[in-house]
Amino acid sequence: MPRPALLMPGQGAQYPGMGTGLYRDLPAFAALMDEVFRAMGTAGAELRSEWLAADPAFPIDHVGRSQPLLFAIDYALGRLLIDLGLRPAVLLGHSIGEMAAALLAGVFDLDSVVRILQHRVHEADRAPAGGMAAVSASAAEVAPYLRPGMGIGAINAPRQTVIAGPDEPLHTALEALEQAGFTWAPVCSSAPFHSSALQPLADAALPLLADLPIRPPRIPVISGYTGRRLSDAEAVDPQYWARHPVDPVLFWAALDGLLASGPQLLIECGPGQGLTILARRHPDVRSGRSRAMPLIGSAAPDPDGEAGRFAAAATKLALPVP
Amino acid sequence: MRQITLRELQDIMRQCAGEDESAQPLEQVADQAFDELGYDSLALLETQTRIKLDYGVELSENELTQGMTPRQLVDMVNTLLQTA
Numbered sequence: 001m002p003r004p005a006l007l008m009p010g011q012g013a014q015y016p017g018m019g020t021g022l023y024r025d026l027p028a029f030a031a032l033m034d035e036v037f038r039a040m041g042t043a044g045a046e047l048r049s050e051w052l053a054a055d056p057a058f059p060i061d062h063v064g065r066s067q068p069l070l071f072a073i074d075y076a077l078g079r080l081l082i083d084l085g086l087r088p089a090v091l092l093g094h095s096i097g098e099m100a101a102a103l104l105a106g107v108f109d110l111d112s113v114v115r116i117l118q119h120r121v122h123e124a125d126r127a128p129a130g131g132m133a134a135v136s137a138s139a140a141e142v143a144p145y146l147r148p149g150m151g152i153g154a155i156n157a158p159r160q161t162v163i164a165g166p167d168e169p170l171h172t173a174l175e176a177l178e179q180a181g182f183t184w185a186p187v188c189s190s191a192p193f194h195s196s197a198l199q200p201l202a203d204a205a206l207p208l209l210a211d212l213p214i215r216p217p218r219i220p221v222i223s224g225y226t227g228r229r230l231s232d233a234e235a236v237d238p239q240y241w242a243r244h245p246v247d248p249v250l251f252w253a254a255l256d257g258l259l260a261s262g263p264q265l266l267i268e269c270g271p272g273q274g275l276t277i278l279a280r281r282h283p284d285v286r287s288g289r290s291r292a293m294p295l296i297g298s299a300a301p302d303p304d305g306e307a308g309r310f311a312a313a314a315t316k317l318a319l320p321v322p
Numbered sequence: 323m324r325q326i327t328l329r330e331l332q333d334i335m336r337q338c339a340g341e342d343e344s345a346q347p348l349e350q351v352a353d354q355a356f357d358e359l360g361y362d363s364l365a366l367l368e369t370q371t372r373i374k375l376d377y378g379v380e381l382s383e384n385e386l387t388q389g390m391t392p393r394q395l396v397d398m399v400n401t402l403l404q405t406a
Contacts, residue, residue, distance in 0.1 A: 134364050136338060136364050136365065136367075136368045138340070157339070157340070158340045159338070159339060159340030160362075160364060160365075183338075183364065183367050183368035183371055184364075185363060185364045185367055273357060274362060276357075277357050277360055277361070277362045277388075278360070278362065279360075280357075280358065280359065280360030281339055281341070281360035281361075282360075283345075285360070286345060286346065286360070299355060299357045299387060299388040299389035300387065300388070300389065
């Protein structure tokens with residue numbers, strides 16, 4: 001039997017209205033989302049009303065919106081599956097998704113994760129304006145185009161590399177890549193996550209993290225930063241978590257290692273289906289040895305269909321349909 | 323008249339996604355949607371660029387979606403080639 005593994009997406013997976021259909025149609029999911037909003041205090045109440053508003057004041061790609069909402073939806077979906085009886089064998093989060101995984105695994109409690117998250121968003125807002133872009137190329141191919149202040153943001157697949165950095169060097173690098181014949185698409189973000197531009201954020205997060213209770217994971221976590229299973233020593237090291245906003249996400253290495261450990265049933269526990277599609281490119285998923293499925297994602301953003309897709313996914317997972 | 327075949331589309335898409343030869347022939351999965359086959363918007367964008375370069379056919383933005391199948395794409399390109 002393949003083991004259930006939760007994939008938790010990060011920046012780039014957001015779309016307007018993500019999760020709102022499920023919030024409206026599934027009270028158990030709504031209760032979990034409200035628990036996160038409450039833990040965020042007055043900022044949480046504002047985030048919730050912005051999220052549900054037809055005409056929000058901030059675009060969803062602003063990190064002050066996308067980061068806390070992605071985290072909350074990833075976590076609430078994971079918690080919901082566990083409450084329905086699923087026993088995930090392992091968790092793998094992409095970027096902010098790893099913070100949701102850390103909460104599910106009991107490394108941090110909800111109040112602590114919320115503090116880390118709010119600090120990260122606040123500091124990212126003060127960083128130089130920047131962004132991220134996914135390039136259809138290997139990391140080795142894009143490396144010569146990186147300019148000072150930039151970095152590899154993520155290696156999502158053998159030929160899908162995310163680069164990150166402040167606006168000016170990023171635009172220059174993308175122009176050069178385009179001239180050289182490479183295709184790229186923006187990863188919608190108002191901050192250059194996983195680049196050295198956010199080093200001050202990582203430095204400032206360390207004292208905060210050192211003051212928070214940290215425990216070894218109760219559910220195994222695959223680190224998106226080392227590509228290997230997170231050890232207990234790493235899990236309780238504040239430095240490991242503080243470096244998330246500057247270190248690259250090695251998603252493909254993490255996925256590859258997970259799939260090499262045996263057949264998996266990969267469940268994308270968050271908005272969209274981006275990680276599912278990446279996984280479907282892996283030979284182990286192609287061959288049917290492992291499988292990958294989204295929970296609420298579809299080919300095009302569709303909040304109104306989320307509850308129906310969640311119910312269908314729950315049935316496939318032999319869980320009671322809430 | 324020049325036409326694109328599923329085989330030729332497969333060659334383009336394999337280069338875009340960086341796949342080895344072990345991937346299933348596109349003919350066998352021609353009616354599955356691109357998202358089910360593991361092709362995301364970036365891979366499709368690159369495919370679109372390659373089709374423009376190699377066949378001179380320009381698909382308008384958002385015409386090639388993840389919910390589309392390889393057969394639908396081949397048919398769309400061939401229709402455009404005929405009317406070109």
